[in-house]
Amino acid sequence: MMSRFYLALILLVCATNSFAQKSKFNDGWLFKADTANSLNEKALQAKPWRPVALPHDWSIEQPFDGNSPSGNRGAALRGGLGMYQKEFILNNADKNKRIFIVFDGVYMNSTVWINGHKLGTRPFGYISFEYELTPHLKFNGQKNTLLVRAENKQPNSRWYSGSGIYRNVWLDRRGNTFVKNWGTYISTPQVSRHSALVNIETKIVDANNQQTELQTTIYDKNGKAIKTLVQALAVNSGEQSVLQQVTLANPDLWSVETPNLYTAVSRVLVNGKEQHRYTTSFGVRHFYFDQQKGFFLNDKPVKIIGACMHHDLGALGAAINVRAMERQLQILKGMGLNGIRTSHNPPAPELLDLCDKMGFIVMNETFDVWSRDKENTPYNYSLYFKEWHEKDLTDHILRDRNHPSVFMWSVGNEIPEQQGGKDTVGRNITRALVNIVKRLDNRPVTAGMNYTQNDNNLYLSGALDILGINYHHKQWEDLGKNLFPGNKPYILAENTSALATRGHYDMPSDSIRRWAGIKDITKTGNPDYTMSAYENASAPWASTNEEALKLFLKYPYLSGMYLWTGFDYLGEPTPYPFPARSSYFGIVDIAGFPKDSYYLYKSVFTKENVLHVLPHWNWTPGQVIDVHVYFNNADEVELFVNNQSVGKKSKQADDLFVRFNGLKFEPGELKAVSRKNGNVVMQTVKRTAGKAYRLVAAVDRNTINADHEDLPFVKISVVDKDGNLVPDANNTLRYRVQGTGKIRALDNGYQADLEPYSNTSYRKAYNGLGLAIIQASGQKGKISLQVSSEGLQPSTVTIDVK
Template identity: 40%
Template sequence: MFRRLFPLVAFGFLSLAGATAHAAEAPVRERIAFNADWRFHKEAFRENEFLKGDAGRSGPADQPNAQPGFDDSAWRKLSVPHDWGIEGPFRQEYPNDTGKLPWWGTAWYRKHFTLPATDAGRRVYLDIDGAMSNAQVWINGRHVGGWPYGYASWRVDLTPHVKPGGANVVAVRLDNPPASSRWYPGGGIYRNVWLVKTAPVHVAQYGTFVTTPLVTKASATVNVEVTLDNRGADAEVQVATEIYALDGAGKRTGPAVASKAPASPWKAPAGHQVQLTQALTVANPRLWSTAAPQRYVAVTTVTDKGRVVDVVETPFGIRTIAFDAERGFLLNGTRLTINGVCQHHDLGALGAAINVRALERQLEILREMGVNAIRTSHNPPAPELLDLADRLGFVVVAEAFDIWGLKKTPNDYHLHFAEWHEKDLRAMIRRDRNHPSVIAWSIGNEIVEQGAREGWKVAARLSEIARGEDSTRPTTAAYNHVGSGYNGFQNAVDVFGYNYKPHEYAKFHEHAPHIPLLGSETASTVSSRGEYFFPVSDDQSKGQANFHVSSYDLSAPPWASPPDKEFRGQDDNPFVAGEFVWTGFDYLGEPTPYNSDSTNLLNFTDPAQRQRMAQQLDSLKKIAVPSRSSYFGIVDLAGFKKDRFYLYQARWRPELPMAHLLPHWNWPERVGQITPVHLYTSGDEAELFLNGQSLGRKKRGPREYRLRWDDVVYQPGTLQAVAYKDGKRWAEDTVRTTGKPAKLLLSADRQAIRADGDDLSFVTVTIADKDGRPVPRSGNRVKFTLSGPGDIIATDNGDPTSFESFQSRERNAFNGLALAIVRTRAGQAGKLVLTATADGLGSAKVMLESKGP
């Protein structure tokens, strides 16, 4: 054991315990959901406000809206998490790249609450998991702090100004400047809010840090570092820790598997923090892995003169991680190829407002594809994402920044970097370092400093900060400038990440054979679900029409490539740890190739090529782009799988018998014309049949990842592929020419949902012919109604060119599919019936049930 003392002023209001727990006798610590019953007001929109480029910083000066006597009765009543931008309206004249939604502006949130008189003498904190952005907080008219970075989690201390036994008002002002993001950031208090109450002596914010420095099959050493925060008088405290195994739901499974009884009392001087470490041993540890995400919880109990004053629970996992320059990434000593995707933080039709079930659904779909890793692009994630990754078994690269001191947009994070980068980086790592899923800290993405002579020094400083907070995980960064591998940046991080550089893997490894290498961002293939354009070309700049991109999966921006090229790069260079594909899901904003995003010019080392690209991007700024969302996703914005899903599934789940044919087979205008057919399969050869006639059997050659029949002449009927593996029948797929749309089919991802006001059911509508076969090119308009204790909170169809409100109860199907999202009402159990109707197709119903706890 050792002890260190820190004055409490060291981190201001960055002092929050990391978890919720209750002693048996009394709630010595309370962490109360503080999401309900807020009042919201967004200041009037100023014409052309988004063109001014005014960051509009909000300071701590007294504001009428912050005063307790201010009349907010006319303000809108709502619950957070809340994203005002997703409510729209969509407007064509909004900037091209950020979703066509009004996410910028200034807004206020106010909440009235009463504290019981028994809270006198306790510390009271407000914890905000994320607010976009430039937040300032008042309690009872007194300014108590704030935080500019919209992706950070932070706390303010309400204690000096709250009134136990009386009425209180907390006010939050957000100032979300225009031109501050390259993608859709959302606006508002978009993550969860908590009211935390503790004794004066308590475990500090993020005040437990669990590490496992020695792990064998027989035992694991578990070190629990505890930081105590004394906001009261001098005290002498004792600290004890018990470790319990958790089941898949996060519940304890039996008695403690290890414990450390309190030693002699520790002196905790008033106004200081005390840090101590306890070492425990767990026999026969259950290791956390992606295949078996087994976890433990460390329960830390603090007593003062025999009285329990704090109890904190810290979930963690026992596992070992390592990046090796020759073997890639090792989890528990065994290579785990990183089959990863990059994910932005928005949840499609739900916007940026966090919802655990929506996140869980995304991960379930990605897991089906074979994904085992997530890169949080390009910012600290919601805490709930890491909780889910721990429980479901995903490894995570947690990323801190997209910008350092040099800007990408006029009002982005470069305005805050000098003052806030250390606070933001430390806050992210301290919050997230107990998650077994986190395997690396990314200090930046495609930062402009890559081209600066001494830019590597910034990277080195950020890595130094990260290692000071957590020496158990490596640092990394995502570099898109080829020169970053040779100009000093490669030595500033522990694991080097290349974006879109499979052709550089061998050269980099020869130059720096001691540095582990990762495909930190790959492919960036673009496609629209269910859209196919002819003729089919291997020129990746082709395949575009009507502001859509062909789903033959051969199209990509100039800096990127189809998936096949990245696959070859990794197969030729097996020392590469794996890849993070851009992106798992489509996201709001950045509708490449129909946008004016110029940040990737660093990918072009040839000056003439860079100039031509700059001119092309400049011309796009003059185009009114009818696109709201990206085309990069392997899954579309509504959560429907694109063809590419099966190309990655074939590679990442080779043990799964699967075959997927494309395109669909409804082409009446193409009778007699060449219509290429591609097959994605985990088999090694396949035979193609059209109306029972063989069109040939093909075997996949070395470094081939799809089977192609490029000379198929279209005839309506049945197209069938039979795949083989090692000469044996393995899997098959069939596509048929369908009849006309005749009916609707409804299917819910879950029919039983919790009556907690947050749980969701995602209901898919399929336009089908009379035989129940999906009609691929149909776009019938579907109307939704719901009966029972729930609400339709959003609809979508995955069409990146659709500007219809996500809150609309009507939606055109896009290539045969549409989506309705149903949410329960808190405390209201019962039956729900969702009905979909379409002219000429009748109606269809799906039964749901909202159940109590």
């Protein structure tokens, strides 16, 4: 696909391009919506227009509503019916061009018109699509009017979907002869450390019937041109496919540690004049899955340590933002993860650009449902599957198949058609979907299967290259023996579903909490809708992180795992009912603050020294407290309370951490010291915090770009007079911005906070922390953010806008 990640190389290439081409089409839109679930057209038309900038999610602007038809699965936020309008004028120089509008995603049931002409409808809210505008456009200073209508009738999803044009829109000017959108396919059928054969297939639309030439230049990771391929095309009005080949000597291989990228720039020339330029990023790597030994990348064994991720960005809703996605990936990379599963739909294209650049192994998923309804979401994609699945799946593969981060395709997740014994519907659909993928790409195909009986129809189809297992950790040892026997490799497409609220601890820590359902949790759960951050809470079908990790590390045939989930996400607040409105599954909370389990993974999967102690050290004197210590690169840990040793402990057998349970709390200092061969590796201290005294604001980046897209994230800590975090502080934080920016959103990570995200003035801290997301106004200068709270010393951060 065309890379949208603005590397210096791409900027250099585009700067030399005399032919105006693809540009963002996000500004100058008007919008109105009716959030009633009746999809009342008259009610919509009566609403006033208001200006918005894309990407835009109208649902995140709504108050949390327990009566919303989305239910708490959809974060209790309304959908409804929305309309977008944009007027624009084209230069007369565009008259001889082919002009297209490209939508990266509209949720959902979108219909598009240009100047009163209906261009089409796409029901699937996660798919990218394009329409040609050329026949219906006006020039000579006349206005063109683009209309986009979106229907989001709920419930249609098992998580928060968002509503509207929530991904980027592009206006694409092409010559009469051009490379089709998603028209390049770059594959590397032969790869070694010494050489790589690169095949470049390019689909050209030729409307000139004149002498046409395709010039493709390969650039290396440093932006240096290393090869130009020239191919004359047959004089032929219509569509034709061109194959170009090049052998790269000593290629820079793509891996999770060194994600090297090449770039192919395709130039279409007619009678020597450039008509179109198309840019494709790609990577050179080879890999395979072995049933017994797992996954190998560039001939080296690699354990895929991944996370499932839904598409929302917390307080930003579903409206995509590259910096927000990059921040999420940076946080996940920091805990040792190297994989992402796009749950359960095609992602934003920019997410894959980031995964290419940062070194993630992506399971790229298309469908959550096929032909049958799922979990009482009657307006879901099953209504459209029969008519649209081939088109949607085809477009998904064509769009994403050049990404080196994509290692496998998933055609379904926990599909009801798994079950049925002699029912062949699931087998036939599986074979049909896999055949569609294989016509377009040769990467392996999998699916997430949560039905672990040998009459599973997806397994019996024989079509899947990799068997994706969801949960059922007690059966992992039996894979390949009595469970799903055969010669197919196994991957844990989804596992764990541990539950936690950041900074909350229920004791005793060795008492596992698994509630059967809402009725059960209502009787015995916590009244403040919290879950314990010890390794002692999970969904009833699932496991704790500790339980899953021990088994995953034990069996080499488990090629990888994608834990549920990397971040908390809007919707699906298992196991609580409303007013809980976001999930508890994340290793990181919805604001981007790590929970304790983050450091468990970091201690196992990174080489960086880790010594993390939980819980906090603010309790009632004499209260019995369990203390857990996550550490690595050391033989033992010694724990001290007020400088008195309470013992030394080492990991035994398959232990992942050590426990000092049953300590009596004394106010003061809790200190852990890790040692290797008697030498101190690390030490960490937790102190009993006093009363909240002041605020400390810290920004993740002090310099940002002046566009409307770059976002700095400001963490606010409530501390005592000695600088210790107050672990239960919930002070109301008030925010004020001066300068060339504004507050985009506020958050605190609490799953049951019902303050609307549209409120950008104040929000309570949760367990001592708060978050402010800042957005530049488009002008250079400085942004000053002041955070205050009654009775506390305020804090200010300053951000340079370049």
